[in-house]
Amino acid sequence: MPSRQTVDAFTAQVLSGDHVGAIRDWYAEDASMQENQASPRVGRDLLMDGEARTLARVKTVETELLAPPLIDGDTVVIRWRFTFAPHEGPPKAMEEIAWQIWRGDKVWRETFFYDPRQMA
Template structure:
């Protein structure tokens, strides 16, 4: 089970939009990620590289944890709301659940659940 302080540090880093740093700091070397039912991505270095590639395509993003965060033994569920703004000015929102398995203070498995249909241009509704 992750230490509560460590979990809050992880959330704070993601909310500061430093997703790549969060992976570097809080994921195990052999960590896996999965988007819905897509193939697994393996290894911290590959996860960081992909995150940086995604971030490079954006003009900005806004990340927010929607509480409560659910913790049971080594499992954590976090609801995130993201606003992504591309360099072309188009934006979209993603409301997702991250289901994680921690080994001590490191994430070893993470799967994201979200509706892919959310990846359409956003309206004028505020994120917060």
């Protein structure tokens, strides 16, 4: 079960823009991420690679925490807003809920819930 201090340190790293580093530092080796109802991606190295590829497709990403994370035992729920500035064209903002299951001080399972039309 993560402490408030652990979750705050994790969110601070994401807010700093170190998205790949946050996966490296805060996710279990066998962690998984799942987008809405898609199949999960499994393995920290795969997750880091996917995050790096996403970031490479845009010029910048501004990350906002829209509410304090909710912590209930091993479950953490975080409401984020990401504003992606593409290499060309106007920025696009996306809000999502990240539903995480932690194993000790590491994220083990994560599902993102969002409306994909936000990026259209």
